[in-house]
Amino acid sequence: MKAISIASADDVLVASRYENTADMPLFDAKPPARPDALPGGNGLAFDWRLIADRDWRLPWMLSGGLTAALLPEAVRISGATAVDVSSGVERRPGDKDPDKIREFLAVARSL
Template sequence: MKHTVAISTKICGLTTAEHANLAAFYGARWLGFVFFERSPRNLTLDAAANLRPHLPKRGERVGVFVNAEHNFIEAAVDALDLDWVQLHGDEYPHEAQLLKARLGISVIKALGVSSREDLRQADLFAPHVDAILFDAKPPKGAILPGGNAVSFPWHILNGEKLPYPWLLAGGLTAENLPRAIAESNAQAVDISSGVESAPGQKSGEKIEAFLRTAKAVR
């Protein structure tokens, strides 16, 4: 299916101003920052506060959290002046609702999927969040809920008339993005490990290549 609008992109797991500015320059809509100690992409609150003055004005800032205390999320929102909070753990729908009310911030809920049946989880969250992110389920034994460079069968999303905004994530690269979009009919995509040279080490060349590819997909 041909797309009549440009694909919206999220570069996640950013840790440096250089790569955040590069992502914004090449048109990323969202800039993602991970606040999760076990991640190689983790930002501490101090690091976030130091990074904030050097971030681009363009791009919506997303903080990624995994079963985090609400006070910690609030501190991270303040430290980095976040526009969005992404919940990537075992959070409940009412938690998303509470955060939206408390912080006045947009919320993304990430869900691990591998079959069409898994997509139904989103129905519980959709009334309480601003977008759903469909990611691959973590491999057995993985310590991270995302950023594991694995994908799910993209075609399970095609033909689904989902009545809420959603993003496709999991194992994306510049090379497989056109096929992923063709199979899923995604309008928005999220990438982290696919633009890295090593876990937690972003590659400027890969960020540029991915964003150029996303712009070219029609």
């Protein structure tokens, strides 16, 4: 798996560089340009239309700011068949909430 940070259409083009070396791209929001920013888990989403309606050679995963509430729209717009969540199921940074995890999984299973 290769995480690819997305903020613009140009960032999506980066995915093609990894078609022969990664088994699955993970599209995530580009982290903020701050020295203390994490590489992921920032709770930021990107414009899902940037990856929609493309003929991807590899299976891929959607990440970036996903919550149980946003998941149906994110999947509908992007066409994702696999998703990743981190900050979207946290009470506060680094503290996962079991109820939010259960809710996210229930929504994901319903799609």
